[in-house]
Structures are given as C-alpha cells and as structure tokens.
Amino acid sequence: MAPPSRPRDFLGIRWKILLLAGLVLCVTGSLLIWQQYHAEMRQFEADQASQRRRTEELVDRLFELQSERLQMQARMFASIPKVRQDMASHDATDLAQAIDPLWSELNMGQGLLDVSIYDEQQNRLVNRGERKTTLQVGMAKMVALHETPLSWLECSEECAYQSAIPITYRGNTLGVIAVQGSLENIILDLRQLSGAEVAVFTGHSDHPDSPLRGMSLLTASGGEAMRELLHSATSIPWQNNHTQINHGEQVFQLMLLPVPASNGVRAYLAFSADITSQVRLIQTTAQRSVLLGSVALALALLLLYLMLRPTMRRIEHVTGIMPLLGEERFGEIRDSYSNRPRSRFPDETDELEELAVTLSNRLEGLRNESREHLRDLATQAKLLEQERDLFTSLFNTAPVLILTYGRDGCIRMANEAAQQIGDMGELGLIGQDFATLFLDAWQRPSHAAEMASMVSGGIHHGESSLESFDGQKHDIVWFHTRLAHEAGGTPAYLSVGMDVTEHRQIKHQLHKLAECDVVTGLLNRRAFKRELDQLLSTTTYGVLLVCDLDQFKVINEAGGHEAGDAMLMALAEYLEALVPSPRLMARLGSDEFALMYPALTITEAIGLAQRLNHIRPQCAESQLMPHVLSTCVGIVNFPEHGGDSDTLLGSAQFALLQAQNRGHGSWHLYSADDPQRSSMGKRAYWKREVEQALEEDRLVLHYQPIRNIIKGTISHYEALVRLVGADGTLIMPGEFIDAAESTGLIRRVDRWVVNAVAEFVAGRPDIKVALNLSGRSFDDDSVFEIVRTALKRHGVEGKNIQLEITETAALGNMSKATRTMEKLRSLGCAFGLDDFGVGYSSFQYLKELPMDFVKIDGSFIRGLTRNADDAAFVRALHNAVKSYGKTTVAEFVEDEETLALLREIGVDCAQGYLIGRPSPKLIN
Secondary structure, eight states, rough: OOOOOOTOOOHHHHHHHHHHHHHHHHHHHHHHHHHHHHHHHHHHHHHHHHHHHHHHHHHHHHHHHHHHHHHHHHHHTTTTHHHHHHHHHOOOHHHHHHHHHHHHHHHSSOOOOOOEEEEETTEEEEESSOOOSSSSSHHHHHHHHHHSSSSEEEEEESEEEEEEEEEEEETTEEEEEEEEEEHHHHHHHHHHHHHHHHEEEEEEEOOOSSTTTTEEEEESHHHHHHHHHHHTTTTTTOTEEEEEEEETTEEEEEEEEEEOOSSOOEEEEEEEEEEEHHHHHHHHHHHHHHHHHHHHHHHHHHHHHHHHHHHHHHHHHHHHHHHHTTTTOOOHHHHHHTTTTOSSSOHHHHHHHHHHHHHHHHHHHHHHHHHHHHHHHHHHHHHHHHHHHHHHHHHOOOEEEEEEEEEEEEEEOOOHHHHHHHHGGOOSSSHHHHHHHHOOOOTTTHHHHHHHHBBTOEEEEEEEEOOOOOSSSOOHHHHHEEOOOOOGGGGGEEEEEEEHHHHHHHHHHHHHHHHBBTTTTOOOHHHHHHHHHHHHHTOEEEEEEEETTTTTTHHHHHHHHHHHHHHHHHHHHHHHSSOOOOOOEEEEEESEEEEEEEEEHHHHHHHHHHHHHEEEEOOOOOSSSSSSSSEEEEEEETTTTTTSSSHHHHHHHHHHOOOHHHHOOEEEEETTTOOHHHHHHHHHHHHHHHHHHHHHTOOEEEEEEEEEEETTEEEEEEEEEEEEEESOEEEEEEHHHHHHHHHHHHHHHHHHHHHHHHHHHOOOTTOOEEEEOOOGGGSSTTHHHHHHHHHHHTTOOGGEEEEEHHHHHHHHHHHHHHHHHHHHHTTTTTEEEEOOOOOSOOOOHHHSSSSSEEEEOGTTTTTHHHOOOHHHHHHOOOOHHHHHTTTEEEOOOOOOHHHHHHHHTTOOOOSTTTOOOOBSOOOO
16 A cells, blocks of 8 residues: 655654654753753862862961960060050150060061050150051050050051050050061961962052952062962952953962951952862863763664664554545455554554554444434424424513614514514514614714624623603613624624613612701712812802701700601701802701802801891791791801811811800801810811821931940930921921820821831841830730831841830720730830839839839939939939839930939939930931
C-alpha cells in the first residue's frame, strides 16, 4: 500500500523528536554547566569575602595594638621620676632633660616619631621630633577634659598614628602627653599576615565609582610593580571598595579599607592579591564541561534515532490505511493486521494499530446504527409537536410581555399580555412595528441600531412608558436580546417587558414617607437640611425662622394625639398661606417649624415674627383648641450667621431658646455677640479646625528635652502637639485641646500622636520619647491596640515610648485605667502620672496605679525659690513618691536657682525652658 502524498515542507515525527530532544539536552546541559560555573564562582566569591573579613579584623586589631603600644610609651614618659613635679611647676627645661634619655631610646629602638607634653591649659611644654601636626592641641584638650586616653590617625604628606593620655598628680589633671608612631610597622605586619601587598592612599575624592581618583599614594609594599598596578586602578570602576584588574597575564583582586583619619582627610589601605590561579582553574573547568557535554549530546541523539526508526515505520503504516476508513473499506483494514506478529514487549505503537482496527469495527457498527436512527426521527417529530404545544401554553400565560420581531422591526410573535396592552383591535399586533407601539418617541430612532449591534446571547436593558387602549399609563422595563440567525442569515430579536407601574407607585409613596412629615405633609428635618444646603449655594442673602408652639404639650396631653395633630395641621396650613410665602418650610420636631425666606431683610423678618407670635389658624371648633395660638420665634440671617444648614439651624434654635426664656409669644434675633453663644461658637470653631487639621495633616510635634539632674544628661524627650493654622501660624494646644476633649476628637488626636511618635523613634532607637494620653482614650481598650499596632508597624520597641496621663483622668475610672496601664506596660512602655499635686493628690493612688514616674505640677515649681511653702510641698511630694520607688520629674524649670534647689531636694529629672524649649528638632 503506497503511502499518501506529502507536502514539500513535511517534517517527520522522528526528526521533530530528535530536534526537540536535542534542544532539551542542549538547554539542560547548558543549565548544568552554567550552574556548575556559577557555583564555583560563588565559592570563589565566598572565599574572597571571607578573606576580606579576616583582613578587616586584622586591620582593626593592628590599629588597636598600635594604640595600646603608643599609650604604653606615653605612660613610660609619665612614669619618669620628677616628670609630674616638673609639669606641676611648668619647668620646661628640667622636664626636657628628664625625658631625653627615654626619647632617644624609643626613637632609635622602637621608631617613635614625636613626643609632646602639654600643661593643663594645652600649652606645649616640651616637644621632641618636631613632626607637623594640626590636631594634637585640640585632641589634648579633649583628653584633659574627659580624663581618658585618646588615639587618632592624622594624614597630610604622610600618615602617623597618635595617642594622648592625661597626667594626674594628687587628684588634679596636670596635662597631657602625646606621642606619634609610624604606619610602616602596621603595613609590614599586614603584608606578612594577609599575604597581600599593602599601600596607603590619602586625599579627597568626589568619585564614588572610582574612589582612588584624585587620591595620593603615600607608601606601598611590593615595589614599582605594585605602584604601577595601583596607578592603573585609579581610573577603573570600583564596587563597594572592591575590584578586579588584569595586569599583563595576571589577575589581581584589589580591596580598599577606609582608615579613620581625624583631620578631615580621607585615607585608605589598599590590598592587592594575585588570584590568577583561581580564575584560570574556573575557566579550565568550564571549558572541559562544555566539551564533555557536546560529546554526550551527540551520542544521546544517535542512540535516540536508532530507537525511533522501527517504531516510526509502524506509525507510517497506520497513517497509510486511515483513508480506507473514509471509503468504508473496513475488511481490508482488518486483513492488513490479521497476519502481523505481535511484539514481545508491546508499546503505544501496538495500541495504535489495535485502535485502528477497533475504529474500523466501530465505524462499521455506526453505519448500521444510523439506519436505525432514521426510523426514530418520525417518533421524535411527534414529541416536538407536543413540546411546541407546551411552549405555546407557557408563552401565552406568562405575566410579562413577550414579543419577537425581525431586523425590520415587524412583530412576528406576541403573547396574550402584549396583546392586551398593545391592542390594535381587528388588526392585531402581528406585522406592526415594535418600536412605534411599545417605545417612547425619543427611543425609536436608536432602537434599530442598538439591536443590530448586539451579539447573540447579549442582553440590553431599557424602559418605556406607554398608554394602553383603556387609557391607563404603564411603565415597562424591557429586556432585549438577539436570537440565533434564521434561514438566509436574517437575525431575529426577543423583547421581554415587565409592567412595574404598581411597584413604582408604592416606591414613590415610601419615598414620600421618608422625606415628608406624616401629620402635616411638610418636609422633615433631613429633607429640609438637604434642600436648604442646595438653596444656600444659589442664594446671596435671606432669613431663616424657627418657631415653636407654646403650651403644645398641655393640649396634646389633655386632648390626646388627635387634638395635637389637628393643631399641627392647622398651623401648617396657616404657615403655607403666609404672605410672603416661604420658599422652604418643614416640621423639624414635635411642635417646631422652620421657614426659609430668600432675599428677605431683617426688618421684614422681625415683622413676620411678630405676626407669628399670635396667630388665628382656621381649625375645627374644639374646647381644647384655643382661638389664638402663641409661638416663640428665633431669627437668623445668612450668610452673616452661617453658610450651611447645620450652622444656621443651630444658630436659629439658639435664638429660639432665647425667645422661650423671655416668655410665651416672644421673638429673638440671633447675634454672634451673645455671651452664652461665645463658648459654644468657640467650641464649634475649634472642632472644625481640629477636624480639618487631621484631614489635611496640619498637626505637628515639638520635642522638649528632659534632663537627668544627677547625671547632667538628657534622659528623654516629651512630644508636644501643635496645630498649624491655615495661614501657617503655630497654635498651642491650650486653644484647641478642650474642644477636642469635649467633642470626642481627642481620640483621633491621640491616635495621630502615637503613630507620629512611633514613626519618629523608628529611626532613632537610642532615644526615648514621652507622650500624653487623654482620659477619653481610657474609656475603652482601643488605646492598647493603637499603641501595639503603631509599635509593630514602625518596628519600635516599647522601651523607647513613655506614656503620660493626668491624675484626674486616671482616677475617673481607676479600675479600667489600671488594667489599661498594665497592658501598655506589658509592651515595654513606661508609664507616668502628669500634673501630680493639683488633682486628688491621694498618695494611696501612687501604690495602686502601675506607674514608673510622677511629674510634679509646674504651679509648685515656678515659685519654688521664693515660696517656702512650695518648697516644703515639693519636698514632701518627692519623699512620698520616692518611698514607692518611683522617679520624679519637675516641670517649668526656668532658672539655675530652681534647678539647684531641686538637686538639693533630690528630684531626679527637670523639664523647662532652662533645659530646652520645645522644638521640631531634638536638642542635645
């Protein structure tokens, strides 16, 4: 059997497998070689890094030994007899004679370069060596001040290592002895111990990628070859003070170590190591791996080809007989495999041959089954007729409008619901235009285009209003979709409509109930505020009146709710009939009404209020209903008294309250100068300022230092919040904290302060910052979560945060405050009691509250030096606090006399302008 003809670009499966296997083997081999190469490189780099670390440790140790050696030589000078007596008497001549023998021995024998002796005023008494130095006098002053040895490296034309030690005599500091030693010994030791050549560079360089550019080479081991190598390294790029350089046929590893010079000159130790053998070994290993991989790849492909050859021949036979299946020559296919021997070890090829035979048998059986299926079609047709009858029944009984139509818009099918609404009489709906009958006029032009752009299965939503044949208006929600193409490729469309008329009527009634007052039909408070805000945005000026019925509660209780409702409806009708008519009117509460008049003057508003004080509404006769009703009226005008609904209504109700205080039938015109209003206005003003500052991030922190009185050092800082006004001015907390406390905003302020302090301390783990927490923060357990979350977010330890709370706030709910303080202290935070002495001042609380320190209120500190009672009180407070093992902090320390008295009393820490004023930056 001849194989089928093949296209010219035919590529056999065996070659595809060989190409794919070759590609996989190439990629795999390359990855293995690459991995081996990089493993060796990583090992090489690790060895180099280990060598660099050992070199760094060696350098540090040698400099440390040099410092100890120089300090020992300086002590040798100090131990010469009569040196201290000569220094005390400032006898330079005797002092020089005393040290000359030792100087000669150390200069010639141990390479000491210079020795200088200074008195307590840093005046040089003796100098041997006369080497140039610029920092020795300043360093001598620091050694004398701190009474501790000091060593430093000074580089100019050459580098020298210097040490200075203080000389004391009978408890007094007489002066300083300073000595200089050369770096040559260190360089020789480094060369011997590290096995690398060593050089010293000094100078200034502004090239971070080439740190040696512009530097001067002071000394180098290895001779001229080392100098030539370092010269070529000044112009090549470096990375982290390391580089490799090819010099001839050799490869060198260069490393720079910065030397801590003290005169502002940058100094480096340069190390050069020959790594040629290691690099050559890695390259040779990589080349050998590539050669072996290539040979292995060729052998693997040859073996694969030999294995695939017989299998592919059998597959070609299977493909050659496949056309016989289409010709229904099933017997020939079976005969071609009947005499073929089976393989001893079957594989997928044998399964493929068996599958060809099985497929031939299956197709032969399907041919016979198709003849039986033809006989079943008649039976299926009868079933389809039954299903059609079921569809017709559902189609006509569904409570929605169902219509189908073609691209021309002519209706082809319509159910009973559609027929009832769109009744055309004897004409019927079939053949009529769908858009003309069921869509609004503005929807008809675009409907055809929208339907044409739809894909099969997509759904388009729409609404329309139509009037049925009986004159009723219907709101219909439509769902349009495109059906499958009919014969000839013409699309058809299905539209399903739901009548939502009744649903929308109910929704409108519910909306009216939500927006309007049930009794009077006027706007309620929520709707009135919304409408008032919209009207204020378009109105330049006007008046708002709020009136309240007098003795409404008496009538409502005596006659019941029916009598009260009748009075309210009568009043609403009277107000609606007023001349001039109000633009907006609402019932705000039980018997409280609001009337809004744009473009009404104050004089006209007062006249209108006087008319409203005594009115005669038209209402039903009732013994409980008075003929004349009296009301109290509050008047505000805008924009003078506010530009939004909340402000205007608040001011109007305040004016109404003033009118009610005058008696029945009174009116009151709001004034911003009302003394009772000033405190309320100030609180509202600062509430808005604090809210805006929190939204616009206009809160800032200043830090005031707190000094440890005994040690004389800064122990920690206190974070103090400030508000930056809209004009850039800095506002102190005394202006806005009370408003934040009274309105509950203080919790948000506390949260902001905690996060800001944690973020500030995150980059300064060596400082501690104290912050104040308000009493409101202890009303619940949220303060613990706020502090814990802030510490975790910024990676700050609790020991860096100190928390403070006032005495009165802590005692407001002592049990809850104690639990919260214990939880906060479990995070590592210290806790303190602020303003101690001005609250309850019960020393028993010092035992019960889990605190670490107590702040003595500044009112006792200001007059401490002038008032003996204050001094006695502070002393008693301090003794009581210390008896409980707590630390004391004094506030408002502003002069040295107060600080001295506090030191005498034993107070631990001081805070005030004497120590440092609050500042955005830390004061050391």
